[in-house]
């Protein structure tokens with residue numbers, strides 16, 4: 001089924017998310033290698049994240065100015081910051097000028113729409129049983145989905161074209177500065193697997209997978225914070241005791257901020273960002289719980305069943321960061337916390353996402369106070385369904401803590 005969707009949307013099995021076999025193996029390995037070279041999980045990538053965080057704080061501070069607080073819709077600030085980080089990694093630049101931010105804002109809306117539509121039954125019917133795409137109740141939505149898909153693909157292609165203009169310079173340096181450069185250098189060595197079409201869909205997959213996921217988790221962290229006053233007190237107590245107001249939190253603080261880590265874990269568990277995960281294919285006949293699943297079946301291993309398993313997480317619908325702290329006050333590792341999935345297809349961007357979540361969430365709460373506009377009307381935790389769940393737009397007050 002995925003193969004058929006790929007034929008329609010991608011002219012074949014291209015990219016990394018909906019691909020398996022040799023192409024998937026080679027390109028996943030190459031991407032992980034490039035990410036490692038760029039300092040993923042280490043200082044170099046942290047520097048890039050801290051730099052983008054600095055831009056975000058400058059913008060917020062400018063908005064606050066001498067006012068006591070501002071009332072804003074905070075999502076876009078976080079979305080641009082997360083997009084800048086992934087863009088730096090893939091394309092070597094971020095969106096800092098007004099026009100660039102406006103361009104990104106349009107693309108961001110397109111990606112959000114793509115993620116919502118990707119799980120609509122009408123779209124999947126149209127993709128799976130092609131004659132259905134001409135049915136009047138399916139056609140407009142189906143066409144809209146294709147338009148959305150093509151807009152993201154064209155954006156990725158534009159980035160490749162921009163890099164190709166400087167290809168000889170890139171080759172002469174032999175020190176790629178971003179993923180596209182690294183890929184083009186590999187292609188120039190004559191590796192036939194490294195085609196431009198494959199690159200466009202690698203970028204498509206990274207761009208779609210690397211933005212909404214992290215940005216929505218961070219935005220939900222604000223919502224869980226607003227909805228849980230006791231949690232707010234504990235976070236501020238820990239930040240004041242361990243960090244103070246005079247410096248930026250770095251990755252080296254991670255092990256000291258037990259409650260903040262527990263909070264992020266509980267946000268990821270509660271958000272359950274990819275509730276139905278991604279589709280997988282069985283390579284052999286397998287038996288699960290007494291049921292035979294035939295070779296070549298499409299399956300969706302639902303993360304929800306584990307993240308909301310009450311045997312592991314009692315009262316799963318309650319927001320309780322404490323469930324990740326043991327009797328000795330240490331962070332408790334619970335193996336069933338698997339928001340990035342497990343196994344060979346586990347999230348490729350996990351290290352980057354973990355760094356982003358920790359650095360952005362901890363530093364934001366250390367610098368700013370967040371309050372609802374109306375204490376009797378706290379923004380909703382409701383989720384808009386999609387491949388990744390999305391928060392409902394909301395406004396809140398932001399003020400500086402120090």
Ligand code: HEM
Nearest residue numbers: 017209210213214217274278339340341345347348349353
């Ligand atoms: C909070 C943030 C994130 C969450 C919760 C998340 C979660 C996931 C999940 C559940 C999967 C499916 C794994 C499976 O098929 O079993 C996945 C796959 C993937 N993610 Fe993430 N992700 C996040 C951030 C990112 C980032 C920042 C990137 C980009 C660098 C990324 C790139 C990918 C890719 C490329 C795949 C497909 C991997 C493959 O099929 O081999 N993700 N992610």
